[in-house]
Amino acid sequence: MPSPATTLLQHLPHLNAEELRRLLTEQLTRQKLGLYWERDAIAHDRALNADLVLPRLVPEYSHTPDGCTAHANLIIEGDNFDSLRLLRATHAGKVRVIYIDPPYNTGNKDWVYNDQFVGANDRWRHSQWLEFLYQRLCLARDLLTSDGVILVSINDENRARLELLMDEVFPGRRVGSFVWRSRTGGNDAKGAFFSDNHEHVLVYANSGFRFTGDEKSYSIYKHEEGGRVFYLSDLTKAHDYKERPNTYYPICDPHTGIWYPCNPGRVWAYASRERVTDANKLRGDTMEAMIEQGQVWFPPDQRVEQFDTLQALHAAIDAQDIPFSGTTPLLTRDTPELAQWVGRRIGYGRPRLKKFKDGLKNENAPISSWLTPRSEADTIGDAINMPIVGATDEGSRVLKEVMGDKAFPYPKPLSLIKNLLAQATRPGDTVLDFFAGSGTTGQAVLELNAEDGGQRRFILCSSTEATAKEPGKNLCRDVCAERLRRVIAGYGGKPGHSLAQGGEFAYLQLDKIDGADLLLDAQPHHAATLLSMRNMAVAPVEQAQEAIQTIAISADWLLVLCQDSAPATLDALRALHLAHPAARLLVATPRPQALALWLQEQGIPGQTQALHAVLAQGQGRRR
Ligand SMILES: C[S@@+](CC[C@H](N)C(=O)[O-])C[C@H]1O[C@@H](n2cnc3c(N)ncnc32)[C@H](O)[C@@H]1O
Structure with a gap:
């Protein structure tokens, strides 16, 4: 069938002005299949700016047990748009599993757009929510590995909107969804029709992704x-x-x-x-x-x-x-x-x-439609591969056990996130949650590692939730990081988590620097942390201050950060070459030409890169 554009072109020589105007209007106003939101009507989010985001390690909020030489787990404080911009510059294509539990657009002023909480009566509430998530999901998409997956919790009311948005950001990547029974009893029925008892977990994945499956569910093969x-x-x-x-x-x-x-x-x-x-x-x-x-x-x-x-x-x-x-x-x-x-x-x-186990086509795949409520686990009968999870009240109970008081409203149940991650992760995966709230995802990662000897690592992005009324509030530091610290130490009679099980984390704050002032304002520690994250996927345990930093060492190359070309710095660089004569030096420096010349004169194999380019790499504007 010819496309409308082809038809238009064929008829063009025979159209009069009025017909042409009508056809052009029709073409120009035609909307494509999919989601529409009022992107042009809402003021653009001021969080989206031309700044560069640099990581600042905060050793006193980090958890660095003896023997920890680099941090594989990261907790990043701040607006997740900035955290994601940083991660896109350091972790593009390196995250295998993302789980998020974003604000649900309930109208309860639980999220901020353009520095304002968005309430129920906000005229552009839905469009702002979609735009807010769209910007973040687009950044998150770039972080996934080629077999990566993103799982998104959402309530029934906003599921349709979010699913269309996910289709927009991850076209052709929809895997399906889980239904989670969030309550076991009823609640106030809406308009006498519904007791709202379930939520969804949407699953979108790159082509190589497969669920790991759950061996335990084979108990029904009796x-x-x-x-x-x-x-x-x-x-x-x-x-x-x-x-x-x-x-x-x-x-x-x-x-x-x-x-x-x-x-x-x-x-x-x-x-x-x-x-x-x-x-x-x-x-x-x-x-x-x-x-x-x-x-x-x-x-x-x-x-x-x-x-x-x-x-x-x-x-x-x-x-x-x-x-x-x-x-x-x-x-x-x-x-x-x-x-x-x-x-x-x-x-x-x-x-x-007889249903033979060896006859299963996709034997480990979980059943898409249902996460089994713990209260019904005994009555499931023939069902296979349905993760057994708790309801909303479990989330608050577990957090209370860890923190002593109820530090956060409606955290997700640990068993829900743990089961999802057990299905979606392999033991060496990096797991990101950029709406981490109280840090349930971090605890789930640690507990899974303890159970199967895995080395999963977590990246949690959490906001401070500071407001004009509560300027000193810091959810990320006082709840998310503190919860992880207590889980690592062991709580309520439960064993803690060793370094081998991932019992550590770096706490990062973000400094936003105008691109024009980059070389003036960026500190050696910013560059060292950024380069370590990008090249080694780890953060250092201390803020580096020296003029020369070795970021990464391999048999045939050495990544070095060099802040100046003072004689002491050049001596240190020469000593580094003598200690690793077979390795090429890759030097990030504000003086790339001078240092390149010096390397050549000294006969040291290597190359230089301009520090401002290294710092800005991967942080381009998206709009
Ligand atoms: C539904 S809660 C997530 C709860 C989490 N799953 C747990 O178990 O604790 C959503 C979280 O996203 C946070 N949030 C909202 N907007 C954010 C933003 N722009 N950047 C970072 N976090 C944000 C909220 O402060 C809240 O803590």
Whole structure:
């Protein structure tokens, strides 16, 4: 089919002015499929500016146990737009899993746009929320590895809007969503229609991503046969015998000769070869084929009866002493062809379908639609791979156990984030939460490492939540970092977390520097921290002040930060070369030309890079 533009071009020579105006208007005002929000009507977020963001390590808020030589875990204080800009300059393509629990746009003034809390009556509330998230999600997208995934919590009310926004930012990357039962009891029903008890976790991933799966969920595979394990599943489907007469028939176990009547309210899931007259209409296997292949399980220990006359069968039917499925009698006086049951050995148990573990196509994948509430875990029956998680009250309870008082409203349950990360991460992954709040994601990462010996690392971005009324408030330092410190030390009788399990973190604040003043205002420690984060994905344990810093050492190169070309600095550089004669020196310096010349004169293999370019790399404007 020709596109509208092609059609327009074809007709162009024959159009008069009025037709041309109409067609052009139609073309120019046509909106594409997808989400629209009033980007031009709302004032642009002032947080988005041309500053450069540089990290400042705060050793006194960091957690640096003995033996810690570099920090793999990061807690970054500040507006996450700035944190993400920094991370895009240091961690592009390095984060495998992002989990976020953003403000839900409830109208409860729980987030800030353009330095103002956005309330329920704000005219542009939804557009500002979308723009706020859009800017951050676009930055976050660049951080994901090629097999990375982002999981986003959202309430039911805003799910549709957010999902369309995610489609915009991550086109073609939608994996699906989980439903989380956030409450076990009811709450005030909205307009008498709904008790609002669930939230969603949207999942978008790059192409290489796979859920890890959950080995524990194989506990339902309780049966074994010839080395193959299976669980028992339903052999019927939800149609009655009038709707599906072809799948309403008795079946016989060929090994025992015992017959089983069909449930008139739920017929067999497979057609019988004998009933299907037109082979072309047969879809999938027949019951006979399933039995021949050993896919049907017949109960080994059960009651078996034989009625030698129709009167005896009638008597058993009248006495309700015949096989049942639940409360449904499987034989009644109205059962079609009832007389065929006379003289047959009739089994009172029910045949079932064997679901073999080795037959699973994607055996580890969690079921997309449901995270099982802990209160219902015992009644799940045949379900597989459904993470068992707590409700909202668990989040507050765990935080209270750690912090002593309720330090933060509505943290997510630890079990929810832990289960999501258990499914989504591998043991060496970096996990980012840029709406970290009280730091539940950090605790989940540490606990998962302790459970499986993994080396996952966390990056948590949290705001201070300081306001004009509470200028001294610092949620990031006093709740998020403090919580992690207590979890690492061990709380409530629980063991702490060793350095090997990730029991450390760097606390970073952000300095915003005008690009023009970069070389004047940027300090050696800014550059050392930024370069360590970018090249080694770690932060140093101390603020560097010396003129020469070795950032990274490998067999064939050395990354060095050199603040000046004073004689002492050049001596230090020469000594470094003598200690590592086989390595090329990569020198970041404000004096790239002078130092390049000096390296050449000295016969030291290496190259220089202008420090301002190194600091600004990856921090370009996006608008
Ligand atoms: C729903 S809470 C997240 C709670 C978290 N999942 C937990 O378990 O503690 C959202 C958090 O995002 C924070 N937030 C809102 N806007 C932010 C911004 N621009 N930068 C960083 N954090 C922000 C809020 O202060 C709040 O702590």
